[in-house]
Amino acid sequence: MIRLEDLTKTFETPNGVVVAADKVNMEVPTGEICILLGPSGCGKTTALKMINRLIQPTSGKIYINGEDTSKLNDIEHRRKIGYVIQQIGLFPNMTIEENICVVPKLLGWDMKKARTRAAELLDLVGLDAKQFLKRYPKELSGGQQQRVGVIRALAADPPVMLMDEPFGAIDPINREIIQDEFLKMQAELKKTIMFVSHDIDEAVKMGDKVAIFRAGRIEQYDSPDQILAHPANPFVADFVGADRTLKRLRLVSAEEVADADAPVAARSAKVADLSQRLSSAGARIAVIIDSDHHPVGYVTLDEIAGATGSVAEFAHPLPATVPIRADLRAVVSEMFAHDTMWLACTDDTGRYAGVVSQPAVTAALRATYTDADAA
Numbered sequence: 001m002i003r004l005e006d007l008t009k010t011f012e013t014p015n016g017v018v019v020a021a022d023k024v025n026m027e028v029p030t031g032e033i034c035i036l037l038g039p040s041g042c043g044k045t046t047a048l049k050m051i052n053r054l055i056q057p058t059s060g061k062i063y064i065n066g067e068d069t070s071k072l073n074d075i076e077h078r079r080k081i082g083y084v085i086q087q088i089g090l091f092p093n094m095t096i097e098e099n100i101c102v103v104p105k106l107l108g109w110d111m112k113k114a115r116t117r118a119a120e121l122l123d124l125v126g127l128d129a130k131q132f133l134k135r136y137p138k139e140l141s142g143g144q145q146q147r148v149g150v151i152r153a154l155a156a157d158p159p160v161m162l163m164d165e166p167f168g169a170i171d172p173i174n175r176e177i178i179q180d181e182f183l184k185m186q187a188e189l190k191k192t193i194m195f196v197s198h199d200i201d202e203a204v205k206m207g208d209k210v211a212i213f214r215a216g217r218i219e220q221y222d223s224p225d226q227i228l229a230h231p232a233n234p235f236v237a238d239f240v241g242a243d244r245t246l247k248r249l250r251l252v253s254a255e256e257v258a259d260a261d262a263p264v265a266a267r268s269a270k271v272a273d274l275s276q277r278l279s280s281a282g283a284r285i286a287v288i289i290d291s292d293h294h295p296v297g298y299v300t301l302d303e304i305a306g307a308t309g310s311v312a313e314f315a316h317p318l319p320a321t322v323p324i325r326a327d328l329r330a331v332v333s334e335m336f337a338h339d340t341m342w343l344a345c346t347d348d349t350g351r352y353a354g355v356v357s358q359p360a361v362t363a364a365l366r367a368t369y370t371d372a373d374a375a
């Protein structure tokens with residue numbers, strides 16, 4: 001756990017005093033990712049540097065796992081912390097392998113163990129160890145260097161990670177990929193992480209909690225959903241953007257709102273039976289499934305009411321299906337693309353897994369508003 005207590009930093013400059021951190025109080029529980037988010041110059045890097053003792057706080061305290069860090073010496077302190085700096089900062093005269101092994105070497109690790117670890121970590125972030133271990137930083141792209149910066153901080157397996165815009169130099173597509181890789185890694189490693197970002201989308205995706213900073217102060221510290229649903233003030237609302245409701249869609253999976261018991265029918269079923277079944281269930285559509293339980297079409301009650309024949313004769317093709325694991329942003333995007341109020345969902349094997357509808361999506365968004373308002 002990281003706990004900051006009234007952490008303050010003022011810089012004396014020829015033009016007066018700059019307050020880079022103003023009585024910052026916050027707690028990051030063990031194993032969680034906290035995103036420090038805010039405009040340029042609001043004090044994010046200063047906060048990280050104070051935690052890593054690269055900057056001496058003017059006043060206030062930093063506790064790591066309950067221990068007042070001002071009582072530890074720098075070496076003891078930094079051993080517990082992996083730091084990814086904003087400018088990547090690989091040593092240009094060292095190979096990638098040497099760069100990754102810097103801290104393990106300082107800690108007196110056996111070099112064979114350190115080198116094995118370097119190769120494993122490279123593979124973990126999608127860089128072929130054979131190709132990259134012996135190269136120098138200037139022989140890597142900016143994004144590749146940034147990945148090395150991240151794994152260098154992980155090399156000695158510290159419980160705490162401080163990451164200053166770790167994916168800032170990576171293009172949007174690869175950024176999504178490396179964010180996903182990082183989250184997978186975190187699910188196993190469960191580090192306690194302070195992660196600086198400018199980017200609200202990155203914050204919502206990566207953060208268990210998000211702290212929004214302005215001019216050295218925390219304006220709001222909350223879960224991403226709470227920040228999007230209930231911005232504490234106009235500054236936060238403005239910072240997270242007018243599309244904040246759309247951003248919340250990303251935090252909910254189709255599975256959470258899908259109706260898994262929505263009616264289904266086989267192609268050979270009789271429409272007379274089906275219309276009765278739909279009427280008594282209060283449903284207006286049935287998804288047609290094949291013998292392997294794959295969704296293959298649908299029928300509407302309006303069209304089959306009072307009719308005779310088999311379901312196959314009244315079948316419409318499905319405009320699209322969505323994976324049940326998809327987030328609601330992807331689902332709603334498909335709904336708009338196909339001008340439909342509902343979509344059939346599939347599981348990992350392509351089998352029918354329920355129906356997600358626009359009213360269910362809006363209800364889910366409303367539910368969070370109400371829960372929080374009641375609290």
Ligand SMILES: Nc1ncnc2c1ncn2[C@@H]1O[C@H](COP(=O)(O)OP(=O)(O)OP(=O)(O)O)[C@@H](O)[C@H]1O
Pocket residue numbers: 011012013018019020038039040041042043044045046047086198
């Ligand atoms: N050594 C220093 N001397 C004087 N002022 C400083 C010093 N370091 C930082 N500052 C000032 O402190 C404030 C916070 O800077 P900091 O680098 O923490 O911002 P940041 O939120 O990380 O910004 P960015 O998103 O641009 O990286 C800024 O106004 C900056 O100019």
Ligand SMILES: [Mg+2]
Pocket residue numbers: 044045046086164
């Ligand atoms: Mg910064």
